[in-house]
Amino acid sequence: MxxxxxxxxxxxxxxxxxxxxxxxxxxxxxxxxxxxxxxxxxxxxxxxxxxxxxxxxxxxxxxxxxxxxxxxxxxxxxxxxxxxxxxxxxxxxxxxxxxxxxxxxxxxxxxxxxxxxxxxxxxxxxxxxxxxxxxxxxxxxxxxxxxxxxxIHAANGKPTEGWRVFASRRSGAGDATTRFLDAIGPHTRAAASSSLKFCRLAEGAADLYPRFGDVNEWDAAAGHAVLAAAGGDVMRLDATPLRYGTKAPDFLIHGFVAYANEEAADTTRTALKH
Incomplete structure (x- = not known):
């Protein structure tokens, strides 16, 4: 096409x-x-x-x-x-x-x-x-x-200082986020606005972006495309690939984790089981 x-x-x-x-x-x-x-x-x-x-x-x-x-x-x-x-x-x-x-x-x-x-x-x-x-x-x-x-290229592998994590300023302070961060082990944490978090992963500035809670598909899709093109991807909280259009007409995503590389993805899958 x-x-x-x-x-x-x-x-x-x-x-x-x-x-x-x-x-x-x-x-x-x-x-x-x-x-x-x-x-x-x-x-x-x-x-x-x-x-x-x-x-x-x-x-x-x-x-x-x-x-x-x-x-x-x-x-x-x-x-x-x-x-x-x-x-x-x-x-x-x-x-x-x-x-x-x-x-x-x-x-x-x-x-x-x-x-x-x-x-x-x-x-x-x-x-x-x-x-x-x-x-x-x-x-x-x-x-x-x-x-x-x-x-631009997403980060490759785990940094020596631990995972670099972006968390939402409004949704990144809950119990689910805390449990996830505890489960992934040593990490540093930073904040960014809107779809920029996907883009910062895509340019290698961070490794993980967990989002626990609902978000509209149009808030994620463009950044997801950029991240996927750079070598990363996004999974739902059940560790399946994030797909779009399946929740029409409300177009809601019930949480996700964006990741920069396969090692980060493996760590995410393990953490989501906790």
Missing amino acids: DRPSLDALIAIALDAGREIMRVREIGFEAMKKGDGSPVTIADQRAEAVIEKGLHALMPDVPMIGEEAVAEGRVPTCGQRWWCVDPLDGTRDFVAGLSEFTVNIALIEDGFPVMGVVLLPVSGEMFAGEPGRALKGVYDIHDGRALKPSAP
Whole structure:
């Protein structure tokens, strides 16, 4: 099956990031969706930009977008579909912080095969497709590459100081996380926002990212694609591979562990039995 180029997905992400930054510059008001989570005009405009761009690339492939789902627009997931979070980290965006992202992923047969994650403030861009993961830096305003995209690779094996673990700032302090960290043995712990945790694993900055608790598929799919392209992967809490579209129409993942390499995966499988 033909797929679009990573450059084409990067261009769409940059267009969406540019729209987000316009809203940030002129000011906005945060609203609440039915589930109580925040949403802004930036989320909505960015998703409209992405939907238009993806339709132009692949008119017959449906898009599952966070804001569309919130409005009740849920197309049927077939063999191929787009999984999109136009602004992952809306709370950070509303608070004036910088680690929010644009997430675009192509799903085939339940697995993310292409993905782009953009940080609009810094212009950092992570992208992946089978056998190739890249990181570059772009000027969000005109789309110029400020740093040429370079290959990234997930970490290989266990570091001598113990596993390097990313844990969510909001969901990483519970009993399940504590039990998991105790079970994996010596480790160091760091924090990062939104889908960046997958990308930091993909570039070799950490080894494990456990998430205990529900998360939407569009929060994970693009980062998962980048990590898989870099040599890592993601498993559910029952140690089976994480697949997408099986929980429609709510698109919830009931926890997962992202890992950088097979040694980390083996350690995870053992820890999840405790």
